[in-house]
Amino acid sequence: MIEGIVERFAKHGYQLHPDAARMLCEQMVEDSQIKEILSSIDESTIVICPSDISCFCEANGKRNRGTFNVLLDLSDVQIDAVDEWGFVKRFRDRYERLSRILQSRLNVRSIKSLERVKKLDVDQIGIVGVVSEINKTPNGHTILDLEDMTGRFPVLLMKDKLNVNIVLDEVIGVQGSLTKKGELFVADKIFFPDIFSNFTPNHADVESFAVFISDIHMGNCTFIDDAWERFIAWMRGELGGEREIELSRKVKYLVIAGDVVDGIGVYPDQEKELLIPDLTEQYRRVARSLAEIPDEITIIIAPGNHDAVRQADPQPRLPERIQVLFKQHKNTIFVSNPAMVELDGVSVLIYHGQSFDDLIMAIPGLSYDHPEGAMIEMLKRRHIAPIYGGKVPIVPSVIDSGVIERIPDILLCGHTHTVGVGRYRGVTTINAGTWQGQTEYQKKLNITPVPGCAALVNLRSLDVNMLKFC
Template sequence: MDAMVVDSDSYPLQRKQADYMCQDERYLLRMQKYKGQQYSHLYYSRLHKFKEFLNGLVKKRWPNLPVCTVLGLEDGKECVIVGTLYKQMQLKPSILDEYSKERTVVPIVQPHNFVHSNDYLILEDDSGRVKLTGHILSPSMFVTGVVVALHGKESSGGDFYVQSILEAGLPPQRSLHSEENKYVVLVSGLLVGSGKSNPLQFQLLVDHLSGHSGDEQEQSMTSQIVRLVIAGDSVDIRQGLLAGQSLASKDQGRLVEPIKELDLALTQLAAAMPVDIMPGPNDPANFSLPQQPLHKCLFPGASTYNTFVSATNPHQFELDGVSFLGTSGQNIDDLNKYSEAKEKVDFMERTLKWRHLAPTAPDTLGCYPFTDKDPFVIEDCPHVYFCGNQKKYESRLLKGSEGQLVRLVCVPNFCETGTAVMVNIRSLECHILTLSTSSLVG
């Protein structure tokens, strides 16, 4: 039966619906095997996939220049090389440094960002590697794992002097066909069970989305919400409780109660509307990307509804032909540690132009050791690209050279901001939904 929203006069408003297609198959690990696979296979797959993208672009950009390998460079001869960037970083943490810190009495302060003025870039292909020089390529803007094509020449010192750079750019995108105002709500960082969370604020969100609060105008707007996506960090569980040892009864309660509370809320929501929940860095899920769906046994109430979807992280889906792609934030947070930008949406824009969701995986971001593919390559341009668990709301409409339109959304941490984001799938416009309990106090 279709979900309904009840207005102030007790006349049911029919909630709008949208055709949903989950596209998480590429991120699902059907048979996980850890038998000595090397991450070199992942980099090899990534490089050869990007050569398919870049070869045609190189011919259009530099039709008269030869494409060389690193080993085939000739001193002073202009050419194009295609390869994977490696960033040599002075401040990059290493396991040996971590070991030495454990043995020292004086604690060492960790920077929040590891970029240093002495950092430099190296390009690596199947034949070898070469240090990059020149003012075109700024090390602070790039990270290890990005595949690019570079125009330049080898210097007398054996470096490659870069004269121009070509990124893969935004992938092709299907045109928008949605003709009706329908909304998707994006929320993250609920952190149920955290000392910072406000249960009343969370319940306000549940009541608002399920249509049990608000005046006639608000409920009419609520009836246009066709899906809720929870982008990670839904519960707060102390890491020590997940260490594998036997738990005392009080610890068992602290482990179970937040999940029970979350399931009660999700059950109310799933009874009223479709809900997708993604795992995040602090959820009871695997650490490495792609994170697998939270097991449905955690949600005995919500999982009885076919409107409830436990999704992967990253999560990819379509609504009425509008393509969504999003993460719970790990990929963007890692870029923030190893490169620089003014805003988080700048990092998001770069990943789209690099055509890769998580270029720093597996160098500084944990990921499964794939041997025959790289699932984080972006082959189709999404219409909405979101990133969860950010400090503040940010949004930008990105326009591609071939007419692509992408709404970039940084979804703020709800526990700290009380804010969710509403995206109109017809126009790609978005606005924030902020719920405050201050008016209820007293």
Template sequence: MDETIILEKASEAGFMINKEAVDYLIGCRLQEDCLPRIFSEIDASVFVIETEHLTVLVQTLEKEAEATKTAEESKETAALPYKYSFDENMVDVLEDISEKTTSVGEYNQFVQYFRDRYTRISEMIRSRVSARPIESLPKGKNVKPLSREGNSDITIIGMISEKTTTGNQHIILTLEDPTGTFPVLINQRDTDLVEQADKLLLDEIVGITGNLTPEGTILMASKITQPDVPNNYSSNRRRSEGYALFISDVHVGSKEFMKNEWETFLDFLNGKSENPQLQKMASEIRYIIVAGDIVDGIGIYPGQEFDLEIPEIMRQYEVTAEYFHRIPKNIHVVISPGNHDAVRRAEPQITFSKEIQRLFPENVTFVGNPAVISIDGVCVHIYHGCSMDDMVAAIKGVSYQEPTSGMVEMVKRRHLAPTYGSRVMISPEKRDYLIIDKVPDIIHCGHVHTIGVQNYKNILLINSGTWQAQTDFQKKVNIMPDPAKVPFVDLKTMKPGILDFNDDY
């Protein structure tokens, strides 16, 4: 509801109304056409309407409206010929922090966290190179050859704890493993290696191959090995069918939430398209995967209160849940949180509270961020994507307008947010849930409000854009959204596509 209209209708009915009562009406689930009825039932002896005069009336009207809407939805969806039932559209949650978090911020938990990261990612690299602990490297003058052929190549695996550039434009890395630290020099004359090293991030884990200097004080690098997915990777997923849709960054509650386009999307899901092919496709949709920011939240960025249509956080979730109740009940919806949602800011994020979950229909499964799920045998890694901010700032060639460029860098490092202590807050759990352990069939991100679909080494990378038009804050930070577009995947062929709901469906 609009504040101006509330004041006008109250005045027409012969009342004044205080600010708390206006805010209460703005946050309720009723439309403005209910105002005359509400004010007509208030006792004429009331001079200034307060919240207590409205509560019972509004709750009664909300129940009536909900009952009417439920009846209409049941009538609407009953006749649609869905190919797959909800029971057929199973979801298995393979990895999720939500019931396992142990972090309280103690020193030993930081140690456990980084040891777990090093152990698991170094094993991926060790499967490709033969490495030795840093403490075993010979040191001192006149280092003896390590083989008959001379001072042969050796490899160490470590976490990058420092990265500097010398006056001669050589790159110096400090690698750390559980046994010690050691400096590595990338010679500026090796342009290919410099280009690769220039993209390396602090705290990522790499293997460095090279020769020790005669004094044994530095490793002269000749090769960098990242834990990337092998070039010959092939999925062993079982054959599936039907469609999965991927959305994120709905931002209900924002003044820039694109209601009309979202309504068109809901109509499409319910088979209301005039295009027979789209009607057929809608009948074969089995899954909708949501990668966070289903509401706009509160207090996320400076001045956000001026961008909000719904200023109360729970009311934002109530309205969002109402929208999700209109999704056909045979479709299995999976929702993961993002940085605008009412969960902890530190990653990995646990899922939504039970209070919020109870608002949504039974065909919704809630998971944390990140999460790994299986949809009828197809492995999907869901991550909202906040680390894209770090990637764009630190890696040349990664941009918001090409969001899969950052996702490729995540896969190369087998980690969703490699740098600790930058823009992304990370909770030190005993296990690093941000590692890409099992190679998925699909990685789904959001956050950057731009659309992108790319195949990288037989992994389908999807960034699903947004349902929010450009805000004033986004204009200030030069973010140009690409809204109201929905990537989809044919689960039989794994062929992707994009539906554009800026058009008339």
């Protein structure tokens, strides 16, 4: 890459001091910027020295870094583990925040509690509640129990009228009427919190790029080292043709959505599949690779269920003893799982995705091969993990970390080890696969991973290009 910089300046009749060439290489200078540099240099200059370009490099470094903000980090969420009331508070928070969204959409007379339904003598009413129970009648109809702060009420969904997928513990709105005895609510329409139909995503003001990856699983014997090294080389601008290298120079952010390493003791007999049996060394290997990426690129790392944090959601950022291993890269940020960040004005909700296991089992038609389908279901429900008591452990906290209160421009997940890109009501969904081959566990589940991929996103257009390094 340094040779390329030297050649580009030579075309204009200038030589580069080796240190100046290295500085410009790190800046990933474009042709238009070369003209900017030359216009500020004395015409009598033959060899361009570091002092000649120091002002440019300082200003360009600030431009390259872009605007980064952490919008939501749940590492320090308040936990109430005294008794079961910690979980009650969490579900109350879920109900209150999602019911506010639903009550603003029901174009009928709304009620504040389910108990009041029994006393209202009207044809059409709307109610909002948490789905606490789902049962099937002998005729194939569905009866839900909806629950709010005051009580529970049964809701009938006729099979030939409402063909919707409902999951336990989600918050929904129902429009319908009471039976004559007032003991059953017959639904005419179901409302999900959902993304607003008129939602318009944010775009970066200037062209810049972010790279999204997940599930590195460093330390497992199925980790694909060659593909990972090619990816790191591309991030350094040292792999590919002229177009690929030019794109790599425009990357400002690298976001990693969990499972940075394979971990220790995550599943039975894991030690038989470990190439690196030491947890700290697994992280050290990843940190050593990421240190090769230019410091101008901001690296954002969230944990997953294989990482060295608690399993229960929300997972805090990686501990300090792990973070210090990454200090060689001067622009690395650690966030929780889930978390929301802002990249040049574009909001990204990062969630590793353990709830895929529950959603795929509960909703017909979803599969690991098409993870974007499950991500759309998360957006419809405005919750990344609506089902309680399945594969996703949770902490008894005063807020529900799974609620999607602010609509993201991009939803990034991992966990499935498969690739999926979609767009739902303006929100871009991305799952960028993995960096390891098929494991014995995945063979049992008939899951075929898609390794060695990275999602390159143009933050100005929100176009997604899936890069393959395998």
